Amino acid sequence: MLSQLTDAFDRKFYYLRLSITDVCNFRCTYCLPDGYKPHDNTRFLSLDEIRRVGRAFAELGTDKIRLTGGEPTLRRDFVDVIAALRDNPAIRQLAVTTNGYRMARDVESWKAAGLTSINVSVDSLDARQFHAITGQDKFRQVMDGIDAGFAAGFKKIKVNTVLMRDVNDASLSTFLEWIRIRPIQLRFIELMETGEGSSLFRQHHVSGEVIRRQLLASGWQQAERSHSDGPAQVFTHPDYQGEIGLIMPYEKDFCLSCNRLRVSAVGNLHLCLFGEQGISLRDLLADDAQLDDLKDRIQEKLLMKKQTHFLHQGNSGITQNLSFIGG
Secondary structure, eight states, rough: OOOOOOTTTOBBEEEEEEOOOOOOOOOOOTTTOOOOOOOTTTTOOOOHHHHHHHHHHHHHHHEEEEESSSSSGTTTHHHHHHHHTTSSTOOOOOEEOOTTTTTTHHHHHHHHTTTOEEEOOOOOOOHHHHHHSSSSSSSSHHHHHHHHHHTOOSOOEEEEEEETTTTTTOHHHHHHHTTTTOOOEEEEEEEEETOOOOOHHHHHHHOHHHHHHHHHHHHHEEEEOTTTTOSSSSEETTOOSSSEEEEEETSSSSSGOEEEEOOTSSEEESSSTTHHHHHHHEEGGGGGGHHHHHHHHHHHHHOOOOSSOOOTTOOTTTTTTTTTTTO
């Protein structure tokens, strides 16, 4: 199905990142260093509201939804959320981004409910450094969760690693050895500046170009993108079961291939991770009779999407931290 979601720059959108909570139990240095702080009277999207969001986007041509947070698996109805979205045959890919701490226990039930792929955040393969970054001594638990994901039948698991100078930027060889015999797509994500993280950004930002040069010099080759892929440049090597992905939002023309929209855990449409305010959809999520109005609003507001983010100017919009609208 062709996407009916087209912006003023003729970009087509097939991919929705849907946050279902902004609560998180980790305290990652680059996201929530002081831990999650509840907001007054926050009411996250209900199961029925999530189902309606998914239906509207599916009818507009979306075929991939990623569940994000916070930590999306903290929702008690997480399996029901998966099942509700996968009940729509137009949604061919349903993914989650998780910190992985519940995977060993629950990943089989996620697979049975219809989850098709998993991204796990792992910023270090050293248990002590992992603890220092996340504020949680859960490294072994997360590693066991990844193993459980493969045992449950996931053919490939993606691992997200935020690239940080003097933290993990010299660990490429360790990561490469890890994925040599594992079908993991390891994605290095450039540290991005947020409202609460400016000093950390200045101290630890390093360009993914450093990694790309090392990969190309070692015989890695860049793969083609498909229409619903995320922003990663993916590299493969015949001697490795795994792959490397690079997500470099500060690179020139990064936004040309934008194909994803975001809905926050409180029902706001965000046209860009670093855009402004968000557009409320919640008043149109109360019942199925409003579906056409909901689709009209999404299409109309998409025309307001800007050509690029403004990270180069140090403008992160209203994004105070990356749990705010699901990264």
